[in-house]
Amino acid sequence: MDKRYDFDEPVNRIGSDSYKWDVEGKGGELIPLGVADTDFKAPDPxxxxxxxxxxxxxxxxxxxxxxxxxxxxxxxxxxxxxxxxxxxxxxxxxxxxxxxxxxxxxxxxxxxxxxxxxxxxxxxxxxxxxxxxxxxxxxxxxxxxxxxxxxxxxxxxxxxxxxxxxxxxxxxxxxxxxxxxxxxxxxxxxxxxxxxxxxxxxxxxxxxxxxxxxxxxxxxxxxxxxxxxxxxxxxxxxxxxxxxxxxxxxxxxxxxxxxxxxxxxxxxxxxxxxxxxxxxxxxxCEDYVDQETNYLWENIRTIRDFLSEVMPEIKLIEPEGTYLLWLDCRAWGLTQEELLNLFTGWGVRLNDGSMYGAAGKGFLRINIATQKATLLQALERIQNGYKAWRT
Ligand SMILES: Cc1ncc(COP(=O)(O)O)c(C=O)c1O
Incomplete structure (x- = not known):
């Protein structure tokens, strides 16, 4: 029988010379949902x-x-x-x-x-x-x-x-x-x-x-x-x-x-x-990919629900593949710098859409290939920051 992988298993990458956690996340100051790697351990084989x-x-x-x-x-x-x-x-x-x-x-x-x-x-x-x-x-x-x-x-x-x-x-x-x-x-x-x-x-x-x-x-x-x-x-x-x-x-x-x-x-x-x-x-390791895809899909659901409940002005471009989600933030009318700084100020590091060309202006990219607990923590920070920003 296939092995069941536990993608919820916490993995602390801070201090592991990780570009995502040590550079983008500044060693734990920010939750980094930027660079395109996952926070999951590789499969046992x-x-x-x-x-x-x-x-x-x-x-x-x-x-x-x-x-x-x-x-x-x-x-x-x-x-x-x-x-x-x-x-x-x-x-x-x-x-x-x-x-x-x-x-x-x-x-x-x-x-x-x-x-x-x-x-x-x-x-x-x-x-x-x-x-x-x-x-x-x-x-x-x-x-x-x-x-x-x-x-x-x-x-x-x-x-x-x-x-x-x-x-x-x-x-x-x-x-x-x-x-x-x-x-x-x-x-x-x-x-x-x-x-x-x-x-x-x-x-x-x-x-x-x-x-x-x-x-x-x-x-x-x-x-x-x-x-x-x-x-x-x-x-x-x-x-x-x-x-x-x-x-x-x-x-x-x-x-x-x-x-x-x-x-x-x-x-x-x-x-x-x-x-x-x-x-x-x-x-x-075929079994790993099937389970990973299901896990990622649940994270996507979490983000989709979060956006529609908490900040419906931000539109999720429905992903057909990849663990990188594309968020249309144009409704806020912010510059790229303001947009990125807003999330950074709330404690979450995302990627600037204009990195991907002028056509990415007004957008952010979020990498959801992380443990659900980390994703929820990031969303809590975003929700708190957003509430304070809106009032
Ligand atoms: C489309 C695409 N190609 C290549 C890469 C990077 O591949 P490598 O690490 O082998 O250079 C990425 C990483 O995000 C990617 O999104």
Whole structure:
């Protein structure tokens, strides 16, 4: 029988060199609901696998267990997302931002090329691309009747521009919580194909979706193998970001060769602890994800109820996936600084929506992947602060 995980188990991360708790939360002064990691312990098989490597005591050069790694990733995509992958198309990466993205940009684009993104979107898409001397343009997502969608005519016009080399998408989308549908993904594929634009899909949030919203890997769209590339990893789902253990899927042999060239050029080897963590997660821990998703959904319910009862002017953009919620705070008419400072003054640290592009102005992002007790404590602070502010 599957193990029951206790996501309510308190974990005190203060003083553990945690970016969330020690930097954003200032070592306990604020409850941090910002940076996108969870406050949950990794599943037992992951801890066991890492402990086994640690206890061996020799941390010398390793030989990358390519077959085990590729088979774990392929197995995960097949059992969780119904996509049969040729293991040979899977390549390791040192995390997505510290590895996959810049290596793909270096391998497949040139300085001065333009990358198209869809803001509001994970801020490092723009930062890393611009740091690589590539240009970024956004075809902003549109909010209509409480749900974000793609501005197709704008995207099509921008994708046609000759300087646009790649479209970088986020599926499911951080921070607006959309899980792109088959119709939307097929249309994105057609646009990329017609305009000879590479389609890079960040699928790191793909394991966490709610209700009928089913994550569809971009490579399940017929024909996408030629021009689509995936970046993903177990970092979000299993809270393993500190291992920098991610991967890239490159079905097109030419694109794969270009990526391999960069990987080898920089003499990357592999992170042997992180590799074991990934393999254990993907081969032994499906039960963890199912239980985690249910737990997160309860936290979402808590937030939804709280907002409608206590501060109905703030609109929750209903999440279809991810543990990052997008709050429309425009009704308050505050500047971003005022908005963020308001919550900070109440003792809770959230993320500034404008971090994710100009289209995020008036919004905040809240990470609900924490113990329910912590979430309730944060909501109590917010409620008290809000009452005092309103009177
Ligand atoms: C869409 C997306 N991609 C990548 C990352 C970070 O991945 P990594 O820690 O592997 O760089 C995040 C973290 O929030 C994210 O939201």
């Amino acid at each position: 992951v801890i066991r696998a890492v402990r086994q490597k640690a206890e061996f005591g020799v941390y010398a050069y390793g030989a990358f267990p390519r077959k085990r790694f590729q088979s774990a990733v392929a197995g995960w995509y097949e059992k969780r997302h119904g996509l049969v992958l040729d293991p040979a198309v899977i390549r390791p990466a040192q995390g997505i931002m510290p590895g996959a993205l810049w290596m793909l940009l270096l391998a497949l684009t040139s300085p001065g090329d333009t990358v198209l993104i869809q803001e509001p979107v994970y801020h490092n898409f723009r930062i890393i691309t611009e740091n690589m001397d590539r240009k970024v343009i956004s075809s902003d997502l549109q909010l209509q009747a409480g749900r974000y969608g793609i501005n197709w005519s704008d995207l099509e016009e921008k994708a046609k521009r000759p300087e646009v080399r790649a479209l970088l998408i986020c599926n499911p989308h951080n921070p607006v919580g959309r899980v792109w549908t088959e119709v939307e993904l097929s249309r994105l594929c057609n646009i990329c194909k017609e305009n000879q634009v590479l389609l890079v899909s960040d699928e790191i949030h793909g394991d966490i979706t709610y209700g009928d919203h089913k994550f569809l890997p971009i490579l399940s769209i017929p024909g996408a193998d030629d021009y689509a590339i995936v970046m993903s990893g177990p970092g979000k789902t299993f809270n393993l970001a500190g291992f920098y253990s991610a991967y890239v899927l490159l079905p097109n042999p030419e694109l794969r060769k270009a990526y391999d060239r960069v990987y080898n050029q920089f003499h990357f080897d592999y992170n042997f602890m992180g590799t074991e963590a990934l393999i254990a997660a993907y081969t032994e």
